[in-house]
Amino acid sequence: MIFLVNILNRTKEFYHLASAYYLDNFSIYSRSIERMNTGLREGKTKFIHLHENLEFTFKGTFQNRVISFKLQSPSLSTFRLILEENIQEINDNKIRKVKSTSTSKNFKQIYFQHHYSPTISNLTIEQLIANTNRLYNELKDLPLKFTQMLVEKQTETRVYCHSGNNEMYVEKKNMLFYLITLLISTNSEVIHVPFFEVVDKNINEKHWMEKLLKKIQRYEGLNHQNEMVETIVPTKVILGGHFLTKLLKYTYPKIARILINRNVKLSEEINIESNPHIDYGNTGTFFTDDGELTSLYTLVRNGEILGETDKIEDRLVFEKVLRRPGNLVIYSNKRRTIEKDEPYIMLIDLSDVNMKIDESLNFYIKSHASIMLNNKYIKSIPNLTIEGNLIKLLQVVKGVDLELSYNFPDQFSIFAPSLLINTDFEFSKKGLRIV
């Protein structure tokens, strides 16, 4: 709670100080972030980290010219120094006499705490260490090595206020996540697979740990180089959730531009929402850093791109959301089915950072893959070369999984299920070509 009090008080102090200058208008957006993690690195180094940071973004206009800066320190004197330096730049090195500001503004504080859990907030270092040890014990018997195993608790508070009104938005949220990097040695290659898992606050720890182990064990299949059955020929391709989230994230915002400009029709199975309120990955927010309240917005319904309207305002909102989404969620009502005894290739995870993707989203990339039969790994193929076109793939989806995968959060997250692809493909030693 110290942190929440700190950021609120400091924002108010900065606001009060900025009010003293003859600015046309201004806003302050501030964040406090507390990160506490424990872990193991490269199998040996043990560490405990605690990071607490307060940061402030000031935007304003003075004599119709923009003043904008970011301050990663809560020092009032530094804030004053920078603000005055900016005013001097505009005003021929003069600071206009400050207004009298004897009284503070009485803000109406509007709280958003949907993503906040006191249980997570109260976790101590000792409990995080216990969680790391529990995870280590659960994983140690698997035939997998880990270059990194980390448990992290994050708490964030965001505050926004503007000189034009009396409202102060305050959003408080936290999360607990595990970040694990698997080191998989196959016959000829060593592969690092980053694995990010947010603890779902709504399920109990035992179930959650079982779910996590199940996900990790899927990667165990990549070790099974000796179980090759050359006679099995895959007849279907499934784009795994992790593979898809990374590919989509990598192609953003190019893919958004193509969808808008060419008005592409996707598979009927696909729905896409921009959902800034989703409670995963700490990217969900209830207001933007410009103080705009966010809302859920449907972008694609049954494969149709929405926003095809004559009303220019609606169209502009649609394009804005598509270009700067909250979290993107892909979902469908139709579950994918694979016939019994039907072998298929599952694309597990992108493996190459130097991906080749052109303007039309033709790609030539590498992914870890597995040939599977009746939900079992038959043969693993690390760094399989894959050639295709992302838009075309999204047009031939024939069913999806219910479970969503998501990527490590930064600006926004993409939540995607595994997608069954219904199209011809060529599979050989050279790779997979999906036409």
Added chain:
Amino acid sequence: MNGISEDIIDYAIFHKVRAAEVYIENKKYESIVYDTLKKIKKFEQGIGIRLFFDDYYMYLSFNELNKNQILSRLKQLFIDNSVEANAIQSLFTDSSHGNVSLSKVKFPAANALLEEKVREIQRQMGSKRIQFRITQEEKAIEILNSNNCIITKNHAYTRAEGSILHDNKYIAKGTLGFEGIDLNPILIDKVMDKAIDQLSLNNLEKETLVAGYYPAVVSNGSGGILLHEICGHPLELHSIVNGQSIFKNNLNQRIASDRVNIVDNPLIKGEWGSSQYDDEGNGTASNTLIENGIVKNFLCDRFNSYLSNFQANGSARRESYRFPPTSRMSNTYLLPGESNPNEMLEGIERGIFIKEFTEGSIDVATGDFRVGIKEAYLIENGRVNKLLTNKLVLGNALETLLNLDLIGNDFSFSKHFCKGVSGRIPVSVGQPTVRYKLLNIR
């Protein structure tokens, strides 16, 4: 610093930590684009505290330098972590706010000379748009450790980027880095010359080499990125201690021809990795990593030195107070040899001349690396010919080092950023023109 560092160290030592270190930083960052005059300004201050226990460390970072708050967080952590939890109430009476003062240099609001220079070039370029971006960072740092070593140091660097745009699309770019933050219009000429050179490449006839192994001549300067990846990273002690590095068992063993001498030297003036002290407060030194092809030393930081039998040698670095330091490179280079660069092309029927690399990465566990090619040309019958579109060199560190057969006498440095576990740090790489018998080109 109003005693904030000393009190933290005293408190930690009282609680029987093996060693402690406090790092306080004050940073200014500014980026100006000289056509729109768009600016990005950032100011940051913070403290990083590292506490060493027997086989692990605790790292705390805050950007509010409030001693009371920091000490109470430490106290809570010690209790949580079952470290002896004696309360020292006397330490919780002062409420000073520290402030490592940055030198009084103000970044220029917009340098009039640079503005005029950009306008002049803009006139020469006609319909094409010119964009010139200056990015500068200046840091003041104080480090105190439990050996009673206190040091203060300053770092400053500038990166200039000149771009040419047509129909709002970037068609050519040139970049240049230098130490310090003094701006000089000559700089624009140099950077824009690079961008104009780049532009002229668009009109050259191009060819693509079929993926495979080719004899390669790699130019001086940024060519050193390859050696930075394949020799530098695997010789960082954190990789050795954790048993990950391909070179973990190669100390005093030959990994390259006897002409190969590789040094990491932070004491060279004017380079991006230069500093008299590392980020743990140790004095730096020139470290010979490979001498006559034999591995002679690793890059050692204090924590990993404690976990192994090696001495810390001033190689601990970090991006900022947010990162615990670890063993990293500073200015890493291949010493010049005696070959004439022009003669290196002789005898190559079909090969590649790599003028400039972009950036690279390596998996230290296997030694497999990849380095991006920015500019390369076909070598045909000993002569540099068409521009190549190939963009990648792949390979294995050991194999590639053994392929390094000729070392030129035209040494130069180049400035870059290096990403690692302790963040993104400025470094220099250097080498003369060299020849590899074969490189795997994609």
